[in-house]
Amino acid sequence: MRWLFVLLLWSAPALADDDGVFGSPFRFTETSGASIYTHVCAGCHMPDGRGAVGAAAYPSLADDARLAAVGYPIGVVLRGQRAMPPFGRTLSDSQVADVVDYIRTHFGNNYAPPPTETEIRTAR
Amino acid sequence: MTETPTRRDLLNQIGAIAGGSAVYLAMTSMGFAAESDYAGPVKLEGDPKGASVLILGAGVAGMAAALELRKAGYKVQVLDYNSRAGGRTWTIRGGDTYTELGGETQHCRFAEGLYINPGPWRIPYHHKGMLDYCKRLGVALEPFIQVNHNAYLHSKNAYDGKPQRYREVQADYHGTVAELLAKAVNADKLDDAVSKDDRERLLLSLRSFGALGVDGRYRTGEYASSRRGYAKPPGGGLSAEPESSVISSSSDVLKSGLWRALAVALDYDYQTTLFQPVGGMDMIARAFAREVGDLIRLNSKVTAIRQDETGVTASWCHTVTGEMGQSRADYCLCTIPLSILSQIEMNVGPKLADAIGAVPYAPGMKIGLQFKRRFWEQDEAIYGGISYTDLPISTIGYPATDYFKDGPGVLLGAYPFGPYAYEFTAMTPAERIAKAVEFGAVIHPQYRSEFEHGVAVGWHRVPWSMGCYGQWSSEARAKHYRNLCAMDGRILLAGEHASYIPAWQEGALLSSLDAIGRLHQRVMAR
Known part of the structure; x- marks a missing residue:
């Protein structure tokens, strides 16, 4: 069943606009870290990366020392954590690498080097 | 099941390819098809001798528990973060304002009587608990139209992007499948699988299923048009003679992918009859609040939940005045969504704590649009029901009420x-x-001239739910579900997330009735 589904999934045509948004109902088609952040992550972490507070909170990513160790954001993006949904099945290795690099180099963060696709694949 | 694709998409795919029994198996393994086990009004017999219960969350789960526990003799109090009771049982009307996370405030300007249900919007006939509470609380119900054969199925990659009527797609798909199968039978390809007697029965059934001719062919003509509709429908008098509509080729039918949407109506959750409360889903919330509103403290953000040997204390902060306070009772029924509860300090054992942290919340988004007139009815004869599209909007839902009304309408x-x-x-x-x-204008060009204004709810930006519903994976369910539902000291949980009917009000209700039954047993055994 799973394989059948995967076949269908791959045959789904991507008709995304220039920024890659709205390309597929099954996976994200944004092609840069900035675009993935803007069109996916910002829904909760907000365009300025500072999160939001309601009955509970979406954590701020600004000046976030926890992003220093690259394995932490990679794991959270792939597998989720509490309210944070997992994105391992909707983002490719390169997309995860791109968006993790984006948050580690924006919002007052400045961590290098960018993660490699191999690191993402290994972390899956 | 993981978070993507949506379960509806997946079920559609499985259903279309593997057949109904495969869907049923997939559904049961995902925990969706379990029959509601509602067995009539809950009976909490015996005197709880002044025992008290603090209920966190005034949605369907919390308010049903409040109603039943008070009736059974408990002292009950309810806390809710929101400024109204109901939780996700919610309706937005003209004059309402809604501020989402991030601070954007929408002022809904819908005309009198028009509304959108951003959360649940339909109640299947087998959600016996919800229907019974509606009856007991005097909530008027009307049919919710799930399948409308005159609504559209649309793919940007099929039929040059032109929307097809549901009845056309269904007739052509059935006709195609039946014809191909009949060919296989006639070419003796199924001799191993079908006995000689059954072979004739199968051919007969295929003719009736697919509107095939006696030769086993699905073709343009009277029979096919009696299913898919006519180029010129039959009339009276001199101009009465109908003209047949032209069927699609089997290749176009299969290539279109539109058959995916046909499987939705096969899903147990969406089989007729479905209902909706007259006037908006929050009529249910209002009816509950009429019964138990006096027990509810609104605008109360729970900041900590502590249990000790004699009771449970919830600390809260008033969301408007900033006033801090505590509420205490012998026991606590917590219906706060796990997206929020997982961030609230709480002294429970590791099994429950792990379960609370194991369920991410699904995304979901609804938009209500007001148009100057009900063009879908006036121009296209679509009365209620749903059009499905592979455009990002996915769904256009037509109001199943106020048909033929002049003036604006909301879809x-x-x-x-x-x-x-x-x-x-x-x-x-x-x-x-x-x-x-x-996107909608691709299906209804009238959007361009008739659109007035709208309201949009993205569930991850809803401050008091932070997500649409608990999205259990089968692994997480196997590992954590029973721990999530088990009583931990003096605390137990309820809500759609503590059910096998996730995202539905029935799940929230049944989990609540199950929880208070167990709580009552515990109290009676003291």
Whole structure:
């Protein structure tokens, strides 16, 4: 069943606009870290990366020392954590690498080097 | 099941390819098809001798528990973060304002009597608990139209992007499948699988299923038109003679992918009859609040839940005045969504704590759009029901009430799950609405001249739910579900997340009735 589904999934045509948004109902088609952040992550972490507070909170990513160790954001993006949904099945290795690099180099963060696709694949 | 694709998409795919029994197996393994086990009004017999219960959350789960526990003699108090009772049982009307996370406030300007249900909007006939409470609380119900054969199925990659009527797609798909199968039978390809007697029965059944001729062919003509509709429908008098509509080729039918949407109506959750409360889903919340509103303290953000040997204390902060306080009772029934509860300090054992942290919340997004007139009825004879599209809006839902009314109407202009829901949610409300109008105009060009205004709810930006519903994976369910539902000291949980009917009110209700039954047993055994 799973394989059948995967076949269908791959045959789904991507008709995304220039920024890659709205390309597929099954996976994200944004092609840069900035675009993935803007069109996916910002829904909760907000365009300025500072999160939001309601009955509970979406954590701020600004000046976030926890992003220093690259394995932490990679794991959270792939597998989720509490309210944070997992994105391992909707983002490719390169997309995860791109968006993790984006948050580690924006919002007052400045961590290098960018993660490699191999690191993402290994972390899956 | 993982978070993507949406379960509806997956079920559609499985259903279309593997058949209904495969869907049923897939559904049961995902925990969706379990029959509601509601067995009539809950009976909490015996004197609880003044025992008290603190209920956190005034949605369906919390208010049903409040109603039943008070009736059974408990001292009950309820806390809710929101400024109204009901939780996700919610309706937005003209005059309402809604502020989402991030601070954007929408002022709904719908005309009198028009509304959108951003959360649940339909109640299947087998959600016996919800229907019984509606009856007991005097909530008037009317049919919710799930399948409308005159609504559209649309793919940007099929039929040059032109929407097809549901009845056309269904007739052509059935005709195609039946004809191909009949060919296989006639070419003796199924001799191993079908006995000689059954072979004739099968051919007969295929003719009736697919509107095939005696030769086993599905072709343009009277029979096919009696299913898919006519180029010129039959009439009276001199101009009465009907003209047949032209069927699609089997290749076009299969290539279109539109058959995916046909499987939705096969799903147990969406089989007729479905209902909706007259006037909006929050009529249910209002009816409950009439019964137990005096027990509810609104605008109370729970900041900590502590249990000790004699009771449970919830600390709260008033969301408007900033006043801090505590509420205490012998026991606590907590219906707060796990997206929020997982961040509240709480002294429970590791099994429950792990379970609370194991369920991410699905995305979901709904947009209500007001138009100057009900053009879908006036121009296209669509009375209620749903059009499905592979555009990011996914769904157009037509109001199943107030048919033929003059003046403006509101329809559900978008209802995606999965990646599209995330992408919509990340936009501002105004951007979401503009996109929904742009996409919807592909199916209904009238959007361009008739659109007035709208309201958009992305569930991950709802401050008091922070997500649409608990999205259990089968692994997480196997590992954590029973721990989530088990009583931990003096605390137990309820809500759609503590059910096998996730995202539905029935799940919230049944989990609550199950929880208070167990709580009552415990109290009676003291």
